[in-house]
Amino acid sequence: MTPPDDPVEALKILAETIEDDMFLLHETDKGHRSVAYVCCYCSGFDPSKKLDKLLDEIHEPVPSYHKIGPSMEKYFSRVEVGKNVKRMNWSVVDSPILFNCGSNHVNADDLEHITEDEDIDVSKSRLRVELQTLSRLPETRAVLFSFKTHLCTLDEIKSEGLGPQLADAIDGLKQGNAPGMWTYKGAVRWGKKVKEYLRS
Template identity: 60%
Template sequence: MIYSYAAFGLFVVAILAASRYGLKAWRPKAIPSSHSRDEKARYSAESRPETVEAGAQSKLNWKDVEPVKFRPFKSTYYITMALQASAPSELILIDNNYEERVLERRKTMENHKSTVMGAIPAGHDAVRELYSFLLAEYLPGRHPSMFSLEQDGSVFRNHVTNQTFSTTPPADPLEAFKVIGETVEDDVFLLKETDEGHLSVAFLCCHPAGFDPSTKLGKLLKDIHEPVPSYEKIGPSMERFFRKVKAGQFVKRLNWSITTQNKLFTPSGTHIYEKDAFQVDEKVDIDQVRLRVELQTLTRLPKTGAVIFPFKTYLYPLKDVKDEGLGPQLVEAIEGLQKGNAPGMFKYKGAVRWGRDVCEYLKASG
């Protein structure tokens, strides 16, 4: 997968077309713990997303919700990607991997704090706004069977992990990110506009795909995207759209890649950069190879005006794709990385290393 900051670039041209789908800002009222079970169930039903992709979220028991099977690969790769308008209810999707994922994220933040989270002073207020929105409004309102407010709304309770946190954000943005990181499994980047362009001001990224997110903090978009093939085709359009995106307007896209590691925290080993040495057609362990897909969203925080880019990562064994009869389509998509308007993606995404073994497996019978 293109690393997640680079994925900003893939939003742009299609986003410009999708910008007409602005949605009204969604500010759900949190459900007090004193409400009856029927009242909570009725509220949850009213808050259900409308799309097929998010349909599983309508179930009240998160343990019954299977991860969505996204298969977004196309026969030819284009750096301009199709987008869809998204509903606020799709901002945070939860499935039966939730508990395992958030506990894993807690360990990742403890062991790799400087890599997976950071903020410069210009981003502190945006981190606090995101914290307040998620804990005091969005999560208790959208998933009341999992999260609730207590003590007149001053305390947030996670009923899955049995953790409680104040709904008032910590003064330290990294402490705020730590709470967010063990409450939702989505990663997020925050940007603010400057005279020179949009600046990366804060990030929480426990699931980096082949890059160290800490090296991107405090950089402009054009500098963040410097290694990305054909970025110059979309850079100016991206800046224009980021200036225009409104609070309450949500767009989404899917980004896919192949990774040879069965891990979510992979800050290296995915991409091949200009001066990197690499082995062509290396032998890979197919059992460890995954189709990696990110469900990405873009919107703006209303108070601070920061642009937020949250995304959830899915890992699918190749066997699943093959068993679904989609092996030939994925092979075509891998080969299609050399076509389209950004042929450098075939090397950049590492297909020169793993492409032979992966395609042979997907083509083989049985």
């Protein structure tokens, strides 16, 4: 199969062919910059607003990112061709909808408009896990950041005996070196109800 000359058409084909979301980043004198993306399953952000942004600009809403920003730039620079790097990222969301630009994260501007400890429907809540991969492209030397999203119901977590463990992990969002994660990941809204259910 011959790839299309039009890069936008190539991105459309990728979006229809694989399940992963993808961001392509080029290294510049100022850091890694997002130059293209296919993002069908965003969680709490508008992917169009990440285009042409540097890593630290992309992660500006993330609590305490400034502490790790320089080391993340070095980490991206060290990715080698054929030696992909993988990690997991998780959150709990109060809806099974995969494409959600707005409500999964809580930013400072949202605080006056949200209700703490909402009476959410736990049957609609999900553990949302991203398998994130960094890959170095051999010709352009760009870094491909891809992530595949998995959703699990809270009942699935409980059926495996992992309810209390997830509840403890949710408590951990308030602690550590980025305590702002409790609010940013939305636990300020759903945390109480979800933890009670997981421990029941």
